[in-house]
Amino acid sequence: MSVLEVLKYPHPVLKQVAKKIDSIDQDLKVLANNMLETMYKAPGVGLAAPQVGHSIRMVVIDTRPKDDDGNFTDEDMTELEKAVTYPLVLVNPVITKKEGTIKWEEGCLSVPGYVEEVERAAYVEVNHSTIDGEEVTLKADSLLAVCVQHEIDHLDGKVFIERLSQLKFDRIRKLIKKNGYDQPEA
Ligand SMILES: [Zn+2]
Numbered sequence: 001m002s003v004l005e006v007l008k009y010p011h012p013v014l015k016q017v018a019k020k021i022d023s024i025d026q027d028l029k030v031l032a033n034n035m036l037e038t039m040y041k042a043p044g045v046g047l048a049a050p051q052v053g054h055s056i057r058m059v060v061i062d063t064r065p066k067d068d069d070g071n072f073t074d075e076d077m078t079e080l081e082k083a084v085t086y087p088l089v090l091v092n093p094v095i096t097k098k099e100g101t102i103k104w105e106e107g108c109l110s111v112p113g114y115v116e117e118v119e120r121a122a123y124v125e126v127n128h129s130t131i132d133g134e135e136v137t138l139k140a141d142s143l144l145a146v147c148v149q150h151e152i153d154h155l156d157g158k159v160f161i162e163r164l165s166q167l168k169f170d171r172i173r174k175l176i177k178k179n180g181y182d183q184p185e186a
Contacts, residue, residue: 001033001034001036001037002034002037003034003037003038003041004034004035004037004038004052004053005052005053006038006042006047006051006052006109006110007050007051007052007053007110008110008111008112008181009108009110009111009159009161009176010173010176011110013050013053013055014050014051014110014154014157014159015157016050016055016157017155017156017157018048018049018050018054018055018056018057018154018155018156018157019055019056019057020056020057020092021056021057021058021091021092021129024091024129024131024132024133028058028091028131029131031049031052031054031058032058032060032089032131034052035047035049035052035058035060036060036062036087036089038052039060039062039109040062042109044109045061045062045063045143045147046059046060046061046062046063046147046148046150046151047059047060047109047151048151048152048154048155049155050154050155050157051109051110051154057091057092057093057155058089058090058091058092059089059090059093059148059151059152059154059155060087060088060089060090061086061087061088061090061144061147061148061151062086062087062088063081063086063143063144063147064077064081064086065077072086077142078141078142078144080139080140080141080142080144081140081141081142081143081144083139084138084140084144088138089130089131090126090128090129090138090148090151091128091129091130091131092128092129093126093127093128093138093148093151093152093155094126094127094128095124095125095126095148095149095152096125096126096127096137097123097124097125098121098123098124099121099122099123099124100121100122100123101119101120101121101122102119102120102121102122102141102142102145102146103117103118103119103120104117104118104120104143104146105117106118106146106150106160107160108150108159108160108161110154110159111159111160111161111172111176112181113181114161114172114175114176116160116161116164116168116172118146118150118160118163118164119163120145120146120149120150120163121145121149122141122142122145123139123140123141123145124139124140124141124145124148124149125137125138125139125140126138126140126148126152161173
């Protein structure tokens with residue numbers, strides 16, 4: 001497995017609508033594993049294929065909390081979050097149901113150093129294929145719901161700062177333009 005370079009906003013690949021995946025082959029499985037490695041190393045809780053330069057509809061997610069020793073724990077997870085087998089690899093995810101609203105402080109490996117509160121659906125159902133080609137439905141709330149929506153946004157060419165008010169978005173975009181990501185000032 002290898003750690004991949006994560007593209008930074010406003011890289012053009014991050015603005016493209018990613019292509020649907022027609023077939024799952026060995027190359028795709030290798031990419032999924034490398035994306036997981038990249039996500040864990042960062043560390044992050046989710047990563048979408050466009051963030052590593054592949055404009056295709058696949059995301060990896062692992063939102064499990066960690067204890068003081070750095071081991072995964074299911075403490076503070078919701079029942080829906082506990083019901084999931086981690087890590088998640090979602091191929092061609094499609095949100096089929098959204099309910100309620102939730103606000104969460106989000107960050108992004110493609111916009112390092114910036115954290116802002118974003119409002120999203122509190123509960124989502126997502127049809128997707130597993131990396132083994134099985135068609136399944138994911139039911140998610142809390143952080144997992146937030147993360148799934150954040151990652152699927154990447155597949156539609158959107159980063160989380162574009163979900164903020166125009167004022168906040170303009171401020172962050174200016175800071176990025178001025179400072180790059182070497183000395184971010186959020
Ligand atoms: Zn992101």
